[in-house]
Amino acid sequence: MRKALLIAAVAALSLGLAQGKLTVWTHYGGPEVAWLKDQAAKFQKSTGTQVEVVEVPFGDIQNKFILGAPQGQAADLIVSIPNDWVGAMVQAGVLEPMGKYATASYINGLSDVAVDALTYKGQLFALPMFAESVALIYNKKYVPTAPKTWDEFLKVAQANTTGNRFGFLYNLNDAYFSYGWFTAYGASVFGKSGNTLDTSQVKLGGEPGIKAMTFIRDLRYKYKLIPEGVDYAVADGAFKDGSLAMIMNGPWAIGDYKKAKIDFGIAPMPAPPGGGQWRPFVGVQGVAMNAYSRNKTAAANFAKLLVSPQSQISFNQAGGRVPASKAAVAELKNDPVVAGFAPIIASGFPMPNIPEMGKVWGPWGNALSQVTQKADSNIPSIVNNMVAEIQKSLSGK
Amino acid sequence: MYRSPPGARGFLLSIGLLGGAMLLAFGLGYLLFRALALALPRPIDTPYPGYLILIFMAVLLIPLLVLIARRYPFITDWYYLLPAISFLLAFTFYPILLTVYFGFTDYTGLRNGKPDRSTETQVVRVEGNVLLTPGDAAANLRCTHPNCTGDPLELTSETQRATVTINQVEGNRIELSAPPPFTPKLVYHVNAYGFVGLANYREIFANAGSILIPIFLWNLAFAAGIVLLSALVGLILGLLLNNKNLRLRGFYRTLLILSWAMPTVISFQVWGALLNVNFGAVNRFLGLLGAYPVPWTSDPEWARVAVILIGVWQAFPYWMVATLGALTTIPDDVYEAAKMDGASGWRTLTGITLPLLRPAFTPLLLSSFAFNFNNFGLIYLAINPQPAVEGRPSTAQAVDILISWAYKTAFQADGGQAYGLGGAISFIIFIITVLISLVNFRVTGALREVR
């Protein structure tokens, strides 16, 4: 009843205007923007609603949306937001709960991880588009089959670390990339009480955290795999160059690797020495709606069009991302990228979507940078400082 | 001719007249704007743009000013300042005031005075000033105060929206302080921010020993290092290029200016990439000279050296040009006289040239210091990400100066935005900059002179 009323009211409003117009903010580039514009044109043809696609840099969207939405200066839809923004944007009041626009059958057609990741305080705040995580991507020219154990991995990596190429590289100081090692040693960002994350338990420290940090430092100083100065651009460039055997990277990079004609395979990382299974962060991106939008029905319809299985398949063909819809994944099961990433995503942890997560990234990356700076960095004290900084900012002064 | 009342009385009278006229014009402009919106309403989607108020204000201000000038002719002197003053007031002074005010609040991106959408609660019935909800209202709304007393609540219907205050919440009943202005369908808890007094300042000074003071000292060293080194390099080059017998002077000067002329958003970012320890072009060059790779961007101390060197690279042409400009003001006969006296080149330099350059250089040195003290672009663009320093938070890493620390605090920490704390740091930076400038003015006597 309520929904019907709301929709009727909004429909009346949008009828009042000469023609409804939607604005969509996106951080996609190249072929994916082209895909989005295609969908917009299709939508306009079928409904008459004009859709304007505006490109906004990834790093700016959140801030601009939070500032602009209440002033009526933000887009009706964002395509798409990562799940770790959801909590913060909901608390700032700019996201519309999407549950009322999505039917149960639609929700059931999505992977559970994806729905979970975009659900905050029991409500779905974005319609899932795609899921992503990092994985081991290896160049088959140097590594014919993926190493299964750490010893195998280390042997292959070190054998390939020669004067002419590197064995294994990734952006060591990035917490998002390194998270899998933390889970392997039993650490996580927040503890759980019942089914919800408990921000009073920061679980990055203690014995597990120290072990993970030590292992990450060892990648540089003990195993001598990842030298200083390797950032994302260096690792990615080396893999494209064909001078890197194995990289830890995500589906977003696949397009470039195909273009560089690298024959690659995708596999999970092996468990590190003395640790359990490597399980990375799973990021899920979804289409979110502006709570202050004046054209919610049309926006919801366009959002639903974007996340339908057919669109997700064409989206995958444009950019190679792994869809959140089960039907689309089933249809794409012969695609090596989807087939490679899907099990890893299923095994991973969704990135926490509570706003408190925003206070973790900074101190965490800071600690990683300190740990990997020197071969003899004082890991226990760095980890303790990190946890203290996180706890302090969580407690709100 | 007219004459202004002297001294403070004249000043206050003029300020009062101008300020009064502007306030009056603004008020009338605002009223006119509202009247227009009421008389010829426009759809909610496309309301009248806010800048109309400014246009109305300008249109009203002109006759007002003419009237005032009839009665007080001396005020016309001030009219020459009016364009500058009004732009300063609107686009510099007003944002500053607001930012300083934020410094006394706990305003953040999350606590932004807007309804929290995850607290959406349906209203079943309204009884006077009591709203009835289907479930446990206190749990749904997640209030900050016990029983929600005093918490703001946003009411919405399909067409209307209002913010009210909660008296208390009991079970499924929300008791408001007054009956709602319309029948609400949905209500939300508002994450309000408020005045917190000096709490932000207390927080900054509580960590002064590990953050504020080390950053301040580094900031001084950073600015002084860049200014002194670049001035020295520029002075030497300027003196060399001033030699009229040197061939290709124009050629050298043209090419050497390049690093100053390049937009910094380009050159600083490129430097960051060139200085990469294992893959950067600078270390490859040094490798040819037999140097092991220098951790320019990955070691905290070297990162500091690196930003100073980048700053010197960018600023030395300025000093070269300044030296050349100042040298043209020294008449040739001074040198001829020195030559007649048989002074050596070195004696001429230390005895004549440098002392004559000094008055030209002092104000430049000081203003350049003030500029580099807040050289945000260099810090932010050149070394990113920065190496971390043990014992410092993520907002204050190796090469962070006060202003980049404030920027990171206000816009990058705390899940994005800690505007209140950022405002407080801005105010502290302002005070420090003013103090430094006061010292500068004392040294140069700049203020004494204009008086």
Added chain:
Amino acid sequence: MATSERNAQGGRSSRHSLGATLSSLLLWLLGLALGVWLLFFYTPNLLGRVQPRVPFGFVFIERGWLYALGGIVLLVALILGYSLILTALSNARTGRRRSPWPLFGQGVTHLFLWLVLIVALYPVLQIVAASFDPNNSLYRLAPPQSDNLLVRSRVIPDFAQASLENYRKLFDGVQIYAYQGVLMALALLSLVGTLGLAGYRRLIGDNQEVSPLATAQGRLLALFALIAFALVLLLSPAQFTSPNTEAKFVLWIRNTLLVSGITGVLAVLLTATAGYAFARFSFPGRYTMLLVFIFIQMFPGFLGLVAIYSLISNLSLLNTFTGLILAYSGGIISFGTWVYKGFLESISKSLEEAALIDGATKWQAFTRVLLPLSAPMFVFIFLLQFVGTYSEFILANLLLTGSESWTVGMGLRNFTTGQFQTKWGVFAAAAVLGSIPILAIFYGFQRYFVSGYTAGSVKE
């Protein structure tokens, strides 16, 4: 009475000189301590942080600096020999006794300047090289196959692989209408004409400010500016058809020129009358206002981003160039006013006084007498604001949304801070092209920069 005054003065001056000696002694001591610390504590610590290992793909020459030093010494020796021989020869021919040292000094100066040039231009060379590198990365790991040591160590870029792909990406899908092409040709023609005239004037040694040729040059330049402005206004986002973000580069240049140009003009308009009032009137409160003007600009303005955002948003000017221009406008008022005031104070009052006696009002005296003289200062203030806003990106980023309204600074920033990609190649190509307007302005108006800075600040 008179004696006691003189005594007091004497006492003060001797105390003053003692204090000065003490403070200069203290300064020297401080400097010495700093030097010792730098040399004996800081530098060893710094050097200890360099790990002695040769990374992958490095061309490392043990004691390479010795060879370099040897090379430089050899060059110095060559210069010495050259100047000795040349002087000896010319002395023998003319029979005069001239010292070889000035010639030697010149040679060494040239050598030194070349070394400085290499250091100063190395990053520029790398940007240019990266812009021709199709790999879109500043870090190529596989070393190029080359016999040249400098190429193999990638100190000098390997131009064998150069391609224009990065530049092509920037212009992909840009459609130019015929009339715009005509305008462009006209603009180019007038620019070439201006440059040709300038070159010709230099050739014939025409240094006068006022000469027929100078006037012609000025008019041609004005014509160029006019056509360029028309072009900037006539370019529309619809002409950029490629879906790729970087293909809107020309549009960004156009946006930046528009914003920076109007901001510069606004700066001149706002500061001119204020500078005049401060320089010539002595109204009560003048000193106070001057102080306000100075101190208000010391607030780190861009930290007030949120406040600026709410202001511009309340004016309904978000995502418009007008809003951005207004937000920039406060930036230079203080400095510009001070500079212009300083400039006017250096002009004698007699001209205006003559006009005032003839019955002109203050306004007329200002517009008829002072304004024509102030052109160089206005050019300086305009350029300063233009250059200052050209590469600004933080405020622009906040107020403008969508790649069609980006400025050059925002676009360049976006290339290097994408979520998971750094497009260094495109960045470099855009950097090379994006620097051209600024470089042209810098070199074209160098004179004004020098005179502006001297007029503004060379006063004791």
